[in-house]
Amino acid sequence: MGYSHRFEKTRKPTSEEWSEITRVAKWVINNARAPYIAVDGAFDSDPIEGQLTTYVERRDPRTGRLVAQAFEVNHTTANVLQLMERVPAIVFDGKGSLGEEAFVLTSAGPQQDREISPCIWFCDTAHKPYDLLVCCVLILIDNATPGLLKIRSDGDMHDWTPALRLARRFDASVNLPLSIDPNSECQPAPRSNREHWQSVQAFKAVG
Numbered sequence: 001m002g003y004s005h006r007f008e009k010t011r012k013p014t015s016e017e018w019s020e021i022t023r024v025a026k027w028v029i030n031n032a033r034a035p036y037i038a039v040d041g042a043f044d045s046d047p048i049e050g051q052l053t054t055y056v057e058r059r060d061p062r063t064g065r066l067v068a069q070a071f072e073v074n075h076t077t078a079n080v081l082q083l084m085e086r087v088p089a090i091v092f093d094g095k096g097s098l099g100e101e102a103f104v105l106t107s108a109g110p111q112q113d114r115e116i117s118p119c120i121w122f123c124d125t126a127h128k129p130y131d132l133l134v135c136c137v138l139i140l141i142d143n144a145t146p147g148l149l150k151i152r153s154d155g156d157m158h159d160w161t162p163a164l165r166l167a168r169r170f171d172a173s174v175n176l177p178l179s180i181d182p183n184s185e186c187q188p189a190p191r192s193n194r195e196h197w198q199s200v201q202a203f204k205a206v207g
Contacts, residue, residue: 002100002124003131006152007138009121012109017145018088021105024140025090026078027170032133048129053095054080055102085116090137094130101125103134105141135163143167143174151177157186165191 013021032048052073057066066085073080073092082091084106093102101124106113113120125131138151139160153160160176167174168190175184 003127003154004124007149009110018107020144028136029078051095051098053093057083094128136166139167142177157181
């Protein structure tokens with residue numbers, strides 16, 4: 001059984017909103033180098049750094065068709081802003097067996113999204129480590145652009161808490177989407193600098 005998130009758009013983001021969306025997405029990638037605990041504590045010893053993939057469109061010289069080529073995500077440059085059918089998009093997935101379905105969020109409106117891919121607003125992460133980043137990006141976008149996305153999830157407030165702690169390193173005032181936590185009951189402390197440092201050191205020791 002899968003474990004998925006849905007984030008259908010209600011409208012096309014403005015240029016200012018898209019700029020903020022790309023800013024927060026890149027921040028998440030920049031700050032996701034340690035083996036954070038993911039959904040239900042699963043994969044708590046697996047690193048995220050070096051285990052993400054993004055996809056770049058290339059034109060096949062033989063057929064002339066656009067094809068997606070996988071590249072490793074660079075956490076310093078946060079190279080997750082790509083093109084999807086020539087439309088700017090945030091694109092990332094887990095790498096190899098740590099991946100499932102790519103998270104894709106374009107700068108287009110709902111109609112153009114459906115033309116690009118009927119289920120572009122759907123991402124099954126199967127509880128894999130990159131799920132943390134998908135949820136964190138959705139939290140920050142939902143807070144920065146209220147009403148832009150209709151967020152639904154197979155996860156509950158408990159499942160999303162680790163992502164909220166990471167998101168609160170960016171902005172301590174953010175909350176979970178109302179569809180996940182209608183009364184904003186989930187109020188964890190941001191992941192502390194000490195915890196962040198300890199997790200990085202633990203990863204380096206194992207590596």
